[in-house]
Amino acid sequence: MKFRTKIKLSFIVLTIIPILAMAMVLFYIGTSQLRSMEKKYGVDDIGIESISNPTRIYSKITKDVHNEILDIIGSDAGRLENMETLEQINEKLEAKFSFLVVKRNGKILFNGGDENDEEIEKLPDYQDESGLVSENVVSSYIYGDYKYLIKQIDFMFPGEKKGSIYLMTGLDEIVPQIKKLCLQMLLSVIAVVLLTAMLLTVWIYQSMMRPIRRLTEATQRIAEGDLDFTIETDDRDEFGELCGDFEIMRKRLKDSAEDRVRDEEESKELISNISHDLKTPITAIKGYVEGIMDGVADTPEKMERYIKTIYNKANDMDKLIGELTVYSKIDTNRIPYNFAKVNVDEYFSDCVDEISIELEAKNIRLNYFNYADKDTVIIADVEQMKRVINNIISNSVKYIGNKQGALNIRINDDNDFIHVEIEDNGKGIDAKDIPYIFDRFYRTDASRNSNQGGSGIGLSIVKKIIEVHGGKIWATSKPDTGTTMHFIIRKYIEPEAGKSEQDINH
Numbered sequence: 001m002k003f004r005t006k007i008k009l010s011f012i013v014l015t016i017i018p019i020l021a022m023a024m025v026l027f028y029i030g031t032s033q034l035r036s037m038e039k040k041y042g043v044d045d046i047g048i049e050s051i052s053n054p055t056r057i058y059s060k061i062t063k064d065v066h067n068e069i070l071d072i073i074g075s076d077a078g079r080l081e082n083m084e085t086l087e088q089i090n091e092k093l094e095a096k097f098s099f100l101v102v103k104r105n106g107k108i109l110f111n112g113g114d115e116n117d118e119e120i121e122k123l124p125d126y127q128d129e130s131g132l133v134s135e136n137v138v139s140s141y142i143y144g145d146y147k148y149l150i151k152q153i154d155f156m157f158p159g160e161k162k163g164s165i166y167l168m169t170g171l172d173e174i175v176p177q178i179k180k181l182c183l184q185m186l187l188s189v190i191a192v193v194l195l196t197a198m199l200l201t202v203w204i205y206q207s208m209m210r211p212i213r214r215l216t217e218a219t220q221r222i223a224e225g226d227l228d229f230t231i232e233t234d235d236r237d238e239f240g241e242l243c244g245d246f247e248i249m250r251k252r253l254k255d256s257a258e259d260r261v262r263d264e265e266e267s268k269e270l271i272s273n274i275s276h277d278l279k280t281p282i283t284a285i286k287g288y289v290e291g292i293m294d295g296v297a298d299t300p301e302k303m304e305r306y307i308k309t310i311y312n313k314a315n316d317m318d319k320l321i322g323e324l325t326v327y328s329k330i331d332t333n334r335i336p337y338n339f340a341k342v343n344v345d346e347y348f349s350d351c352v353d354e355i356s357i358e359l360e361a362k363n364i365r366l367n368y369f370n371y372a373d374k375d376t377v378i379i380a381d382v383e384q385m386k387r388v389i390n391n392i393i394s395n396s397v398k399y400i401g402n403k404q405g406a407l408n409i410r411i412n413d414d415n416d417f418i419h420v421e422i423e424d425n426g427k428g429i430d431a432k433d434i435p436y437i438f439d440r441f442y443r444t445d446a447s448r449n450s451n452q453g454g455s456g457i458g459l460s461i462v463k464k465i466i467e468v469h470g471g472k473i474w475a476t477s478k479p480d481t482g483t484t485m486h487f488i489i490r491k492y493i494e495p496e497a498g499k500s501e502q503d504i505n506h
Contacts, residue, residue, distance in 0.1 A: 017196050061096045062151060062167045065089060069153060069165055078158045080165065086110045093167065101166040104157055113168060126154050126162040211243050218246060227254040277320050281313035326387070327457045330464045337381045337468060341492055344376045344418055348411060351389050364397060364405035372413040377492040384465045389422070391458040392485045396424035399483070417471075417488040424484075429477040437475060438463040462487075 069089065072079050079085045080102060090100040090112030099112035106125050113120070151167040218231050231247040288297075288306045297303040329335040352368040359366050396407060405425065412419040429437060438459050466473045466487050473487035 061169060062093065062098055065092050065096070065098075066151065066153070066167060068092075069167075073153070073155045077155055077163070080163065081109065081157060083110065086112070096169070098167060098169040101168060103164040103166075105161050109163075123150070123164075123166055124152060126164050127152075211240065214243060215246055218250065222250065222253065227257060274320070274324070278317060281316045284313045285310050323457060323461070327461055330461055335384075337384060339379050339381055341377050342380045342382060342385070344372055344378055344411060345370050345374050347380075347382070347385070348389075348409065348420075351386060352409060355389070355393060359393075359397070359405075359407065362397065362405070364400060364407060367406070367408045368410075369408070370411040372411050372418055376413070376418060378418060378489045379492050380469055380489065381465075385469070388462045388465050388487070391462050392422050395458055396422065396426060396483065396485075399426035399428075400424055414488060417490050419486065419488050422485045423482060425482040428479040428481050429475065429483050430479060431477075434475055434477060438473065 069080075072085075081104070086100060086102060086109075090110075093100050093112065100110060101108070101112065101120055101123065102110040103123070103125070108120055111120050148168045148170055153165040153167075155163050155165070157163045214231055218229070221227075221229060227250060229250075231243050231250065288310050291297055292303065292306055297306045326335065348368065348370065352366060356366045393407060397405070408421070408423040410421040410423070412421065463473050466489075469489055471487055471489045473485070475483060475485050477483040
């Protein structure tokens with residue numbers, strides 16, 4: 001889940017969940033408290049609305065006594081002048097945290113409470129001049145710092161005496177229950193909000209800190225040079241994407257470090273190879289020069305042979321240095337290419353003519369076969385393609401040995417490509433070495449105990465040039481039988497009307 005979505009969801013949860021939870025908690029607490037009040041006051045059906053209107057509770061609390069008094073008035077109002085009857089009624093009210101006050105002709109007849117008569121006399125007098133029973137609306141009455149809810153009933157005693165009955169309930173007895181209920185509700189609201197906020201905070205914190213800890217640990221390991229680990233995450237948010245990007249960076253750093261180590265090893269190997277390949281001709285040159293200086297070459301024939309050897313060794317050194325220079329340019333993409341249309345048959349025929357003379361001197365037979373059309377054309381750099389041919393043939397010549405050598409160059413037609421095969425009858429290449437022969441500085445003769453020498457970059461140059469030409473190169477070989485180098489180059493086809501050369505050749 002996206003972190004942005006988590007923030008939005010948190011806002012929704014923090015808004016809706018507390019409301020729903022508070023509604024449930026308030027309903028439960030309110031119901032529990034109201035049931036407790038019903039049990040305490042001995043009444044039924046106290047609703048939630050009574051919380052905001054205590055007079056509803058008061059009406060329910062004194063309802064049974066109120067009805068009883070109305071029954072007495074209706075049957076025999078004179079009983080309300082009997083103190084025993086009034087005491088019984090007052091006892092019932094006291095159980096409901098209330099008491100009874102009775103006035104007759106404006107004078108206190110009965111006071112069931114603890115307040116003195118002087119204060120009680122301040123209660124409203126008889127208000128119904130019709131002489132019928134009147135139930136006044138519940139009103140309030142303040143006695144000192146104490147407040148009462150009053151329900152007044154006006155009626156007539158026997159003998160046309162005005163009577164008023166007051167059912168008085170102290171608010172301090174009712175309001176604490178309501179205050180307790182409101183306090184519990186308030187605390188419940190605060191608890192629900194805090195709990196929801198805490199859970200959301202923990203959720204977001206954990207979703208942030210887990211990937212942050214992973215990234216921190218990964219950063220420390222990378223700083224220590226340790227790249228052999230994996231940053232794993234199942235998160236689908238922004239932090240997950242960051243971990244994924246960090247893992248890609250780690251892999252690239254590891255690949256770069258491995259490439260650097262490999263380059264360093266290859267550089268060391270190159271230096272070793274160059275040192276060996278330069279040391280051998282230099283040692284020979286020094287030896288022959290010393291022979292000349294010491295007078296060993298005391299005949300014209302010896303002198304000529306010594307000078308010729310020195311010249312050949314110097315040529316070997318020059319060739320090695322030139323090869324290194326070419327490789328450096330190719331490896332850094334600084335070698336210039338001059339592409340042009342080249343007739344395959346004419347080009348390879350010329351190459352064979354140039355090479356055959358040198359090979360004959362080495363007792364190597366060269367055979368050329370062209371199975372493609374005589375007018376087949378490719379797009380190539382003449383000089384670089386010649387370098388490819390020369391490097392492959394030079395490599396083959398090195399490993400032919402002292403036996404009667406043979407080289408076959410075949411040009412095959414392979415649909416949209418020409419397929420060039422250069423086959424020798426040398427000692428061949430082991431199967432385990434074939435995948436690596438085009439790598440930089442790779443030599444099948446790792447111990448360098450053979451006499452072939454070489455820097456191990458000739459075939460890597462060939463591969464680079466063929467790839468720049470859009471082709472592909474590979475090798476097949478059988479030990480003690482020979483090796484065949486294969487490469488393909490796309491043919492050039494004249495574009496038709498309405499088509500560009502790019503459409504035809506790509």
